[in-house]
Amino acid sequence: MLTYIVRRLLILIPVLVGVTLIIFSLMHVSGDPVRLMYGPNVPKEKVDEKRIELGLDKPIYVQYGNWINQLLHGDFGRSIHVQDRVSNLIRARIGATLELTLVALVFTLFFSIPIGVVSAVKPYTAFDNVGRIFALFWVSMPYFWLGLVFMLLFGVRLHWLPISGRGGSLWSIAGLRHILLPALTLGLPPLALFMRLVRSSMLEVINEDYIRTARSKGLREGRVVFRHGLRNALIPVVTLLGLRLPWLFGGAVITETVFAWPGMGRLLVDAVTQRDYPVVQGIVLILATLVILSNLLADLVYAYIDPRIRYE
Amino acid sequence: MFGRLRASRRLRRFARNRLALVGLGVVLFVIFLAALASAVSPYNPIEHNYDEILLAPSVRHLMGTDDLGRDILSRVLYGSRYALLIGVAVVLLELAIGATMGFIAGYFGGKIDTVIMRIVDMVLAIPTLILAIAIAGAFGGGLWVMILAIAVAGWGEFSRLVRAQVLSLKELTYVEAVRAVGAGNVRIMFRHILPNSMGPVLVYTTLYMPTAILWSAALSFLGLGAQPPTPEWGSIISDGRSFISYAWWIATFPGLAIMLTTLGFNFVGDGLRDALDPRFDRQM
Numbered sequence: 004m005l006t007y008i009v010r011r012l013l014i015l016i017p018v019l020v021g022v023t024l025i026i027f028s029l030m031h032v033s034g035d036p037v038r039l040m041y042g043p044n045v046p047k048e049k050v051d052e053k054r055i056e057l058g059l060d061k062p063i064y065v066q067y068g069n070w071i072n073q074l075l076h077g078d079f080g081r082s083i084h085v086q087d088r089v090s091n092l093i094r095a096r097i098g099a100t101l102e103l104t105l106v107a108l109v110f111t112l113f114f115s116i117p118i119g120v121v122s123a124v125k126p127y128t129a130f131d132n133v134g135r136i137f138a139l140f141w142v143s144m145p146y147f148w149l150g151l152v153f154m155l156l157f158g159v160r161l162h163w164l165p166i167s168g169r170g171g172s173l174w175s176i177a178g179l180r181h182i183l184l185p186a187l188t189l190g191l192p193p194l195a196l197f198m199r200l201v202r203s204s205m206l207e208v209i210n211e212d213y214i215r216t217a218r219s220k221g222l223r224e225g226r227v228v229f230r231h232g233l234r235n236a237l238i239p240v241v242t243l244l245g246l247r248l249p250w251l252f253g254g255a256v257i258t259e260t261v262f263a264w265p266g267m268g269r270l271l272v273d274a275v276t277q278r279d280y281p282v283v284q285g286i287v288l289i290l291a292t293l294v295i296l297s298n299l300l301a302d303l304v305y306a307y308i309d310p311r312i313r314y315e
Numbered sequence: 316m317f318g319r320l321r322a323s324r325r326l327r328r329f330a331r332n333r334l335a336l337v338g339l340g341v342v343l344f345v346i347f348l349a350a351l352a353s354a355v356s357p358y359n360p361i362e363h364n365y366d367e368i369l370l371a372p373s374v375r376h377l378m379g380t381d382d383l384g385r386d387i388l389s390r391v392l393y394g395s396r397y398a399l400l401i402g403v404a405v406v407l408l409e410l411a412i413g414a415t416m417g418f419i420a421g422y423f424g425g426k427i428d429t430v431i432m433r434i435v436d437m438v439l440a441i442p443t444l445i446l447a448i449a450i451a452g453a454f455g456g457g458l459w460v461m462i463l464a465i466a467v468a469g470w471g472e473f474s475r476l477v478r479a480q481v482l483s484l485k486e487l488t489y490v491e492a493v494r495a496v497g498a499g500n501v502r503i504m505f506r507h508i509l510p511n512s513m514g515p516v517l518v519y520t521t522l523y524m525p526t527a528i529l530w531s532a533a534l535s536f537l538g539l540g541a542q543p544p545t546p547e548w549g550s551i552i553s554d555g556r557s558f559i560s561y562a563w564w565i566a567t568f569p570g571l572a573i574m575l576t577t578l579g580f581n582f583v584g585d586g587l588r589d590a591l592d593p594r595f596d597r598q599m
Contacts, residue, residue, distance in 0.1 A: 021437030025446075033453035136334070139585060143577035145529050147536045148552055148570030151559055155567075159560045253444030257533050261556075271445070272537055275452030287449055291441045298440075 022291045030280045039278050040083045079285040084277050089285040100266035104255050107190035115194050119201025141195035146254050150188040150261035167263035185262040189254050205236040238308050245301025249294045328590040335586020341579030349395040358386035360393040361544040369562050379564035390546035391572050397547040398528050405527035408466035413473025421481030439471040451539040461540035480512035514591040521584035525577030548573050
């Protein structure tokens, strides 16, 4: 197992370097940061002075090297528009994003696994067919529109729930009421996807010989389904969970914008529209790192559950 | 001969799937509306009419009007053109990049494969939608910038899929056989592997259309895609967002249009997957 972990970690290094290259080039196509900072009316001498101060007069590989050096020291640079360090801006927002995505994820798993199992145990019944249509329906739904519909229905019309902002701690009533609509918006489409994944994975497992063996030695159906079936069926689901996590972060950006949720996603959208590229770079880098780490985690869990993988 | 038999059996299996047929009907309907948008739209989709602002749906304006007095129905009808254009353009671009890379990686293997797949890993490490947002923003947004941004951010999965297909086909006996009779790389690739890997690629392409439409709508909603006054569904919803509490119709109808279109494609893709899945062949 240890060699496997080390090997997986080593593969990550070129990927991370590549990601920084992609992110660094984004800055360079977005235009001269000094011009963006000063606007068009500032004299050329002042602009040049600032360029030298920021090291923008140096060759591009030196700039990249400097940037990486800063990153390795935990320095993400300064925002162009707000007088603050990028790391401070992100630190203030990352908690809200993680909270939203985690609540949505827990909600997704809590419902998709049982629904998927029932659909697989009783395939092609009314329950399964409704589930199929429901799933296709939800994955066809635009996140931002779903959010608006929820706002209109539960906020504007029924006055049940607040329609924007964060209500403080997750463990308070206000916090819960505020997170409900955004978490539903973010969690329902993956819920639809996952219940079908669990179903198809479960269907495959249920036809395996070892399930027949378990049945024929007289085990109760519940034990067959959950102990022998579900445990094996969840293996591919774990991997897919790791692979689908980026989608959840992407959805979070949209959801946060719709519900004015004070997370990294909204910060990203604001930074993109203001062309505040140091902030964009910082957020994209953090999100990419989170994705890489969760993929790694999924791989490790996979290798732990299924020992064959380790000796590939 | 055999091939044709199998094809017709697949066609019949697709035709028996009611959801898939409904989906096909919806997709054809949207294509029809997009083609005839100028003929069936009751009003000009971008002309302001300050005498009729924020009207609720009525017989005159079936989906109401927006804050500039534009007819929402006409804007939604014209929007179908943009949705289809964007969807097709994104999918074709991603196929061009992704399938080529995947094909080369899978067919030649070795170092080439390793390098290409590491590049894919890098692209996939950044959430597609977020990378697309960052790229579109860096180039200043706009319809074609958005299309390119989504394609550049999203081709990774295509290449993985095509590579996996090519890898599994490459080992089959018939490829060995044609190689043994002296067929060259190019001939094997285009004549024997490419046509046979098309099934899953077709399914994925159909299932990817709705994703491309949803993402483009999201980017336009954020103001990075089609710019006003373009009647693009995402940007109409964005317009309607500020009026959501007293003019629900502006944002609601284009959203329904997006959903209907993506649902149609998803039904078709789902039906294709069932019809083309070779595992079904064996069971029958």
